[in-house]
Amino acid sequence: MRESRIGERSEVSQSASRRLRYAVIGAGMAGILAAIKLDERGEDFAVFEKADRLGGTWRDNRYPGLTCDVPAHAYTYSFAPWPEWSAYYAAGEEVRTYFEWVAERYRIGASIHYGREVVDCAWDDHAAEWTLTFQDGVTMQAEVVIAASGVLHHPNLPDIPGLSSFAGEAFHSAQWNDCVELDGKRVGVIGNGSTGVQLITALHDRVERLVHFQRSPQWIMPVPQFVYTDDQREAFRTNPALIDAIRNDPQYWSNIYRFADGLTDPESPQMGEIEAYCRANLEGTIKNPELREKLRPNYRAACKRLIYSWQYYDCVQSPGVFVETGGIDKVVPDGILMKDGTLHPLDVIVLATGFKADRFIRPTVVRGRDGRSLDDFWATRPRAHFAVAMPGFPNFFMLNGPSGPVGNFSLIDIAERQWGYIDQLLEPLRAADARAVEPRADAFEAYEERRVDAARKTIFGSGCTSWYLDKTGVPAIWPWSYQAFADAMAEPVLEQFSFEPATQEA
Known part of the structure; x- marks a missing residue:
């Protein structure tokens, strides 16, 4: 491994047919992946991170109970297994530690520039390059931009009347206030996605009273x-094949493929199994009939992102926990007032209300050919060809971009497959056979039409509100099987792309 910055040229890149400069935006999971892969090729690149540490959403989120809902050994890069996981599902702090370890092991730290927020990204047709502008006005150029900015990094703050009048402490779960004492306090958690569920499990035995405000209950998959054990971790260290056996467990991957098949076909036997597991979990675990009905969703399982938990139903039955499914009227100085007149006195309010999942690289201004803005291109919905690239935005690629696979899958595996796809599209540029690549507009529109039609028929379109839906109500997801995604990423259909021939000067 070597230290590398845009503007420097390694021995490897000097021998290439064409010198390319790469700008990677974001130093979370996907940005770290891109940096490692570019460094392995000896490319000239730099990673620009707006924060002061790497880690992305795992850096920003540090609330009590934070846990990755993908098995730990499956939530690792294929080339960087980690023997130190303490449990089958890892805590957020461990995930942060893993990414820091990977960055150190692959010596990419010197290529990450912190506190460098990209505010503008503009394509120059004549020069066939992007100009990036940072928050301090400094600019730089790169032929290729990799947008690895992630999805879950713009907190969604609810518009609840009176929130600013609250006399206690109120904050979003992704902006955790470490100075607030929770033990023995009266705490309200608004929101019941994965974050809300994990907060309840972590706080139920620490606080005096815990109120879980749920606009709609969730199905919980046990x-x-x-x-x-220490002995198991030592065995992982000395014999990495034991880790590979977990990562490549046929039963695990069979479950992934079957789960994806269920999501794409609501009437499938696989979907029936998912619903049966969730229903049995609710009916067999919640003893109080009134509470059971409070926690029973009125939509199909997995219509919202399925919640994985081994303890929420036990914790929510604790004496100090109250589930509130009524409508919130407003926040008052001493608590939350419901529409039916009930007042919940509180000392702390935690907004577990998720993220603005349609932002991606925005608010960065991105302008492609002829100055067309990304906001205009995404006026109807965020969209990209196979979740990776867009017509009119040459040499601009996204990892975990819009309409990629969602659900309870490892986004690391998804990003690695996408990188393989992107890397193949870049080969004609590296060989100086082309100076720019982008999807053909007709191919993209045909893809998007098929995707939207299929997405409406998935379980996500079966009738519920969720952060998966765009503003028109279309699920912003990959609507086909996981195997179909793997096959698509294995080799781009080059006829779907336009390659601008290299000029004599290139």
Whole structure:
């Protein structure tokens, strides 16, 4: 591994047919992946991160109970197994530690520039390059931009009347206030996605009273959780094949493929199994009939992102926990007032209200050919050809971009497959056979038409509100099987792309 910055040229890149400069935006999971892959090729690149540390959403989120809902050994880069996971499902702090370890092991730290927020990204047709402008006005150029900015990094703050009048402490779960004492306090958690559920499980035995405000209940999929012993971790260190056996467990991957098949076909036997597991979990675990009905969703399982938990139903039955499914009227100085007149006195309010999942690289201004803005291109919905590239935005690629696979999958595996796809599209540029590549507009529109039609027929379009839906109500997802995604990423259909011939000067 080597230190590398845009503007420097390594021995490897000097021998290439064409010198390319790469700008990677974001130093989260996907940005780290891009940096490692570019460094392995000896490319000239730099990673620009707006924060002061790497880690992306795992850096920003540090609330009590934070846990990755993908098994730890599956939530690792294929080339960087980690023997130190303490449990089957890892805590957020461990995930942060893993990414820091990977960055150090692959020596990409010197290529990450912190506190460098990209505010503008403009394509120059004549020069066939992007100009990036940072928050301090400094600019730089690169032929290729990799947008690895992620999805879950713009907190969604609810518009609740009176919130600013609250006399206690109120904050979003992704802006955790470490100075606030929670033990023995009266705490309200608004929101019941994965974050809300994890907060309840972590706080139920610490606080005096815990109120879980739910606009609509969630289906909960029961999953196993267990710790790895010291002996097991030592075995992982000395024999990495044991890790590979977990990562490549046929049963795990069979479940992934079957789960994806269920999502794409609501009437499938696979979907029936998912619903049966969730229903049995609710009916067999919640003893109080009134609470059971409060927690029973009125939509199909997995219409919202399925919640994995091995303990929420137990914790929510604790004496100090109250589930509130009524409508919030307003926040008052001493708590939350419901529309039916009930007042919940509180000391702390936690907004577990998720993120603005349609932002992606925005608010960065991105302008492609002829100055067309990304906001205009995404006026109806965020969209990209196979979730990776867009017509009119040459040499601009996204990792985990709009309409990629969503659900309870490892986004690391998805990003690695996408990188393989992008890397193949870049080969004609590296060989100086082309100076720009982008999807053909007709191919993209045909893809998007098929995707939208299929997405409406998935379980996500079966009748619920969720952060998966765009503003027109279309699920912003990959609507086909996981195997179809893997096959698509294995080799781009080059006829769907336009390659601008290289000029004599290139």
